Amino acid sequence: MSHPWDRPHSVTGKFEASQAAADRAAEAARLRAENPHMTYQQIADAVGYSSKGDAWRAVQRCREAVLRQAGAELIASEAQQLDDLFVHAMEVLERDHVMVSHGRIVKGDDGNPLLDDGPKLAAVREMRQIRESYRKLFGLDAPSRVSVEAEQLGREIGKLLDTVMDTEDPGDDTNA
Numbered sequence: 001m002s003h004p005w006d007r008p009h010s011v012t013g014k015f016e017a018s019q020a021a022a023d024r025a026a027e028a029a030r031l032r033a034e035n036p037h038m039t040y041q042q043i044a045d046a047v048g049y050s051s052k053g054d055a056w057r058a059v060q061r062c063r064e065a066v067l068r069q070a071g072a073e074l075i076a077s078e079a080q081q082l083d084d085l086f087v088h089a090m091e092v093l094e095r096d097h098v099m100v101s102h103g104r105i106v107k108g109d110d111g112n113p114l115l116d117d118g119p120k121l122a123a124v125r126e127m128r129q130i131r132e133s134y135r136k137l138f139g140l141d142a143p144s145r146v147s148v149e150a151e152q153l154g155r156e157i158g159k160l161l162d163t164v165m166d167t168e169d170p171g172d173d174t175n176a
Contacts, residue, residue, distance in 0.1 A: 025058035025062050026062060028047045028049070032059050040059075085126070086127060089126045090123070092120070092123040093124060098114065
């Protein structure tokens with residue numbers, strides 16, 4: 001039987017660790033890391049779990065928490081790099097760029113340099129690409145789940161449309 005602090009929360013059915021349970025799980029993970037040859041039963045006995053399964057689950061929860069934290073840190077780092085790139089692209093967009101041909105500034109009839117929109121358009125494309133990278137990084141473009149009922153409804157509507165289209169076009173007689 002597992003320790004009461006390590007049982008799933010009765011309302012949600014999901015594990016909700018108390019500080020004491022988190023501390024015990026961390027101690028189990030430390031023992032496993034420092035003593036790789038220590039069995040889970042030995043860890044359970046040392047930390048106070050009633051079974052080696054409880055000790056194994058505690059270590060697994062710690063591993064998962066570390067991976068989630070590392071994943072969140074990686075995403076934050078990637079987001080910061082995208083932020084920096086976006087700022088640089090914005091700076092290019094906000095500047096005026098003169099048109100250059102064969103190493104010389106191109107001037108208009110009034111003698112003033114002509115402006116080149118190419119760098120600004122390139123910055124806009126880059127900013128769009130950065131936004132797409134944000135969307136991918138944060139999973140905003142992930143496919144949404146469609147219920148089985150919606151899929152079935154779509155098939156039924158398709159069949160009805162096929163039936164309607166077949167009956168509405170009597171002039172299309174392929175047997176004639």
